[in-house]
Amino acid sequence: MIWDYDEPVAIRFGAGRIAELAEAIRSLGGTTCLLVTSRHFVDDGTAQRLIDQSDGVITEVFSDFSPNPDVTQVDACARLIQAKGIDSVVAMGGGSAMDLAKAAAAIGASGGTITAYHGTGVPVPPKHLPLIAAPTTAGTGSEVTCVSVLTNRAEGRKAPINSDVFYPAIAIVDPELTYSMPPHVTASCGMDVLSQAIEGYWSKGHQPICDALAVHAARLVFQWLPLAYAEPLNAQARAKMCEASVIAGLAFTLPKTTSSHACSFPLTNLYGIAHGEACGVTLDYFARINADAADGRVRDLAQSLGFGSVSAMADAIHELKVRIGLRCGLADLNLDDDDIADLVRISRHPNLYNNPVEITDAMLEEMYRDLALRDPRDGCTVSEGSLQSRRREDALACAGEGKGM
Secondary structure (H helix, E strand, C coil): CCCCCCCCCEEEECCCHHHHHHHHHHHCCCCCEEEEECHHHHHCCHHHHHHHHCCCCEEEEECCCCCCCEHHHHHHHHHHHHHHCCCEEEEEECHHHHHHHHHHHHHHHHCCCHHHCCCCCCCCCCCCCCEEEEECCCCCCHHHCCEEEEEECCCCEEEEEECHHHCCCEEEECHHHHCCCCHHHHHHHHHHHHHHHHHHHHCCCCCHHHHHHHHHHHHHHHHHHHHHHHCCCCHHHHHHHHHHHHHHHHHHHCCCCCHHHHHHHHHHHHHCCCHHHHHHHHHHHHHHHHCCCCCCHHHHHHHHCCCCCHHHHHHHHHHHHHHCCCCCCCHHHCCCHHHHHHHHHHCCCHHHHHCCCCCCHHHHHHHHHHHHCCCCCCCCCCCHHHHHHHHHHHHHHHCCCCCCC
16 A cells, blocks of 8 residues: 655644734744634624734734635635735634635735636645634634635535645644534534544545544544533533544545535535535435445444444434434425435535445435435434344454454
């Protein structure tokens, strides 16, 4: 096996470390810095506190963007960078703030428009401004990735752009910034972490260092997400979920995500389901499909996480969704044949081809039809086919044939 591992982001982890922001900006040569953050943090005074603590280094704020930021908002931020002579950028927020800031820091330095690189395959130019990422959610792992997920609403497309220029120079991961996350955001972001870890492990692009990181991150989510959801001010639970998030980000950056992320894009674009929750809708479904992957890696993953079989792991994913109030079905959307056909078509995203088992249109259609019959809150039923698969898998495990196949 031949593999490489690169991680250019300097990670500063720990409670209270956002106080180091001004020093971090100066360490990168920044003198005129733009803060990219959501309107929420402007309104609650958090943005102003950072400005006050920056000793005059942060001179501008950009907050005019939406969840799932649009390409037009990236270009607007890039124009502000150019007009104000900005030499560095800080992104404070969830994945939306970081996705926008990554792209704007590149376009602001190189010129042009981000649409030239969104879904076109054209490489992003190498020129970019140094970026510091300070996540306020435990979810995307965007603070350590080279991915910017953007939406082109005019064309009805949401897709990631991968470029080494998008790596932040520094990630300040301060769990105290996540205390204000509402329970549903905590749940959705946490499910995104789990999806990143599991998909990064079973991706065709897997490699040993990312495997180890994925297992560690997934274990943390199963253990600590329910407590972070139930007790938002539990310092240990928040810190453990931040740890899981940044490590899952490291785990999937190189292997890339797979089927659940591919299917999350139409669920978010067409029906407004939050990204992490959208990933979770199909994660246990694909776990069962991938149980029969020829290299046995998915069975190895389940056993590494303490489950006797892949089906047991899939059941645990489902039970976690129920426990933290995430949807398990799509019956409330009243999907018709045309809707399902659209979901199948748009799910043919490049990430789908990283999946260890080939996913056909017929498989996608069967999955979406099954989910369309399931109540989003009452939980999922396990089909007889899944039960038979579980019995077969458990029998293999008992016979000592399931491990390492």
